[in-house]
Amino acid sequence: MADNIEEEKVNTFDQMELDDRILKAIAKLCWKTPTIIQEKAIPLLLEGKDVLVRARTGSGKTAAFAIPVIQKVLNSKISATQQQTSALILAPSKELCRQIHSVFEALTNKCQKIVQSIDLSYYTNETTQKQLLSKHPDVVISTPGKILAHLKNGNIALKNSLETLVIDEADLVFSFGFENDLKGIVDYLPSIYQAILASATLSEDVSSLKQIFLHNPVVLKLEEPELAPSSQLSHYHISAEENDKVAILSALFKLHLVRGKSIIFVNTVDRCYKLKLFLEQFGIKSCILNSELPAKMRCHAVSQFNQGIYDIIIASDERVLDQPAAKQSKFSSKSSSDAESGVARGIDFHCVSNVINFDFPLDVNSYIHRAGRTARGNNTGSVLSFVDQKERDLMNEVEEHLRSGYLTDDAVIKNYQFKLEEVEPFRYRSKDAWRAITRIAVRDARLKEIKNQIFNCKKLQSHFENNPRDLQVLRHDKTLGTIKRQGHLSEVPDYIIPDTLKRMAGISTFKKSKRPYQPDNRSKSIYAAKRNNPLLCAELDYGKKKKR
Incomplete structure (x- = not known):
C-alpha cells in the first residue's frame, strides 16, 4: 500500500486532461486553481486507483471525487449501448446528500442531458424513488439505508453496471447507525469497482471500512492542520x-x-x-x-x-x-x-x-x-x-x-x-x-413549527380539501404565544451604550453630527485595538460614509 504519494505539481484544472464540458462548468463556478486535495486526488482517481482521502472540512473534498466520477461517466458514454447506473455516492445525512448533488449539478451544467444524477434521499415517497431509479441515472446519491432498501427490493441492480463507489464523511457513517447497512450493500456490488473513501479524520471506523471496500488503496493524507491557519x-x-x-x-x-x-x-x-x-x-x-x-x-x-x-x-x-x-x-x-x-x-x-x-x-x-x-x-x-x-x-x-x-x-x-x-x-x-x-414557551414554539409544517405539507392538502373541519380545528386552536412581547427591547437607547462605542458601532438610532466625525487620540488607539479583532468590525471610515 502506498502512502502520501508525491505527484507532479498541477497548477490548473486544464493540466488534468478533463473534458471541455467539465472545464467550462468549473470556469462558470470561478474556480481558478484546484485546492490541495483536488490537486493530489483527481489525477489518482482518473487513473482508476482506490483512494482513501483524509482532508479537513472545507478543503474541497466533494469536488475532488465528483470531477473524476463525471469524467469517468463521460468516457463510458462513448462506447455505452444502454443507460445504466455506474456511480454510487453514499453520505451519512440527507443534508450532505443534497450538498453533494448540488455540486454534481453545477459540474454537469454543460452536459446535464448526458450525465444524469439524482439525490435519492431528497424524495420521501418510495414510489417516486422507484420511478427515478427505473430510469437508471448515471450517478445515484443516497444514504446507505435508503439504497440498501431499494437493492433488496430489486428496484436497482449494480452487479453488472457499477464502476465507482464513493463514501463521503466515512468516519460518520458508523455514528449515524449505518454499519450494518454498509455491510449489507457489499453483497449487491460487483467484484471489481473503484472505491473512494473521503473523511475528515482517520478513525478506527474508517480503517474498518477501508478493509471492506478498498483494494490496495492509496492513502492520501495531506499534511495540513485540521482547521484553517491562525492567519485565516x-x-x-x-x-x-x-x-x-x-x-x-x-x-x-x-x-x-x-x-x-x-x-x-x-x-x-x-x-x-x-x-x-x-x-x-x-x-x-x-x-x-x-x-x-x-x-x-x-x-x-x-x-x-x-x-x-x-x-x-x-x-x-x-x-x-x-x-x-x-x-x-x-x-x-x-x-x-x-x-x-x-x-x-x-x-x-x-x-x-x-x-x-x-x-x-x-x-x-x-x-x-x-x-x-x-x-x-x-x-x-x-x-x-x-x-x-x-x-x-x-x-x-x-x-x-x-x-x-x-x-x-x-x-x-x-x-x-x-x-x-x-x-x-x-x-x-x-x-x-x-x-x-419557560419550558411551556419552548414547547409551544415547537408545536407551532409542527403546525406550520402541517399547513405547508402537500400530502395533507387533499385531506384538508376533503375534510375542511380538520383544518378549521387546527387554525382555531389556541394562539401559541406564551411570551409577553416587550417592544422596547428591540430598540437601543443612547443612554445604555458605552461612550467608547457610540461612534464606532454605527447604530442608526444615534443622533449624528452634521460634521464628519474626526477621532481624537483616544479613539484612534481604540480603533487600532479593534482592527485586529474580526468580531469587532467597527466603521472606521465613518466620516467618508457621511460625505457620500
Missing part, C-alpha cells in the same frame, strides 16, 4: 455564566459588534428554540436547524441562510444525541430525531464569518467540526466560545489540541476583551427576557 481563523473565548452569556450575546448583536453571517451552536434542541425566542425579544431574526425538522425544512433553512435571508442560524450539535448521560427532554430523545440528519459536520454554509459556541462543545472533535463551518476556502472567520466554570476543562482540552496542531506554545483561544460592566443595562434586559422563556 481566529479563536476567542469569554468566561461567562448562563445569565452573562445571554447579556453578552444580545449586546454583541444589538451594538453591531458582530458583522456578517453567524452560526450559533447549542447542545440540545430545546436550547435552539429557547435562544431563538430570546433573540426575537430583541428584534433579532434567526432560523433553526436540528435533526427533528423534516429534511426539506432543514435544506430550506440552509438555503435561506446561504441566500442571506437570515444572517443567524441556530444549530444543535447532533453529537449530543449520542451521549447517554446527557439529560434530554421527551422532544429531544434519539428516537424522535431523524437518524439521517447532521448539522455540525459537512454541510456547506456559505460565507460564514462567525461561529459562536453559546454552549461549549462536548469534545475536541465537535469543536473542530463547528469551527470548520467558517474560514472555508480563502475566506476569514472567527470562533467565539462562551465558557462557564463547568466547561473550563473542556476548553483546556481543546486549547491543548489546537496548540499541537498549530505547532505553537502561545495561547490559540485568546481571551475576548469584553467589559460586561460597560453594558450593564443589557444584563437586566437580557435576564428578564431569558427568564420569560
Whole structure:
C-alpha cells in the first residue's frame, strides 16, 4: 500500500486532461486553481486507483471525487449501448446528500442531458424513488439505508453496471447507525469497482471500512492542520455564566459588534428554540436547524441562510444525541430525531464569518467540526466560545489540541476583551427576557413549527380539501404565544451604550453630527485595538460614509 504519494505539481484544472464540458462548468463556478486535495486526488482517481482521502472540512473534498466520477461517466458514454447506473455516492445525512448533488449539478451544467444524477434521499415517497431509479441515472446519491432498501427490493441492480463507489464523511457513517447497512450493500456490488473513501479524520471506523471496500488503496493524507491557519481563523473565548452569556450575546448583536453571517451552536434542541425566542425579544431574526425538522425544512433553512435571508442560524450539535448521560427532554430523545440528519459536520454554509459556541462543545472533535463551518476556502472567520466554570476543562482540552496542531506554545483561544460592566443595562434586559422563556414557551414554539409544517405539507392538502373541519380545528386552536412581547427591547437607547462605542458601532438610532466625525487620540488607539479583532468590525471610515 502506498502512502502520501508525491505527484507532479498541477497548477490548473486544464493540466488534468478533463473534458471541455467539465472545464467550462468549473470556469462558470470561478474556480481558478484546484485546492490541495483536488490537486493530489483527481489525477489518482482518473487513473482508476482506490483512494482513501483524509482532508479537513472545507478543503474541497466533494469536488475532488465528483470531477473524476463525471469524467469517468463521460468516457463510458462513448462506447455505452444502454443507460445504466455506474456511480454510487453514499453520505451519512440527507443534508450532505443534497450538498453533494448540488455540486454534481453545477459540474454537469454543460452536459446535464448526458450525465444524469439524482439525490435519492431528497424524495420521501418510495414510489417516486422507484420511478427515478427505473430510469437508471448515471450517478445515484443516497444514504446507505435508503439504497440498501431499494437493492433488496430489486428496484436497482449494480452487479453488472457499477464502476465507482464513493463514501463521503466515512468516519460518520458508523455514528449515524449505518454499519450494518454498509455491510449489507457489499453483497449487491460487483467484484471489481473503484472505491473512494473521503473523511475528515482517520478513525478506527474508517480503517474498518477501508478493509471492506478498498483494494490496495492509496492513502492520501495531506499534511495540513485540521482547521484553517491562525492567519485565516481566529479563536476567542469569554468566561461567562448562563445569565452573562445571554447579556453578552444580545449586546454583541444589538451594538453591531458582530458583522456578517453567524452560526450559533447549542447542545440540545430545546436550547435552539429557547435562544431563538430570546433573540426575537430583541428584534433579532434567526432560523433553526436540528435533526427533528423534516429534511426539506432543514435544506430550506440552509438555503435561506446561504441566500442571506437570515444572517443567524441556530444549530444543535447532533453529537449530543449520542451521549447517554446527557439529560434530554421527551422532544429531544434519539428516537424522535431523524437518524439521517447532521448539522455540525459537512454541510456547506456559505460565507460564514462567525461561529459562536453559546454552549461549549462536548469534545475536541465537535469543536473542530463547528469551527470548520467558517474560514472555508480563502475566506476569514472567527470562533467565539462562551465558557462557564463547568466547561473550563473542556476548553483546556481543546486549547491543548489546537496548540499541537498549530505547532505553537502561545495561547490559540485568546481571551475576548469584553467589559460586561460597560453594558450593564443589557444584563437586566437580557435576564428578564431569558427568564420569560419557560419550558411551556419552548414547547409551544415547537408545536407551532409542527403546525406550520402541517399547513405547508402537500400530502395533507387533499385531506384538508376533503375534510375542511380538520383544518378549521387546527387554525382555531389556541394562539401559541406564551411570551409577553416587550417592544422596547428591540430598540437601543443612547443612554445604555458605552461612550467608547457610540461612534464606532454605527447604530442608526444615534443622533449624528452634521460634521464628519474626526477621532481624537483616544479613539484612534481604540480603533487600532479593534482592527485586529474580526468580531469587532467597527466603521472606521465613518466620516467618508457621511460625505457620500
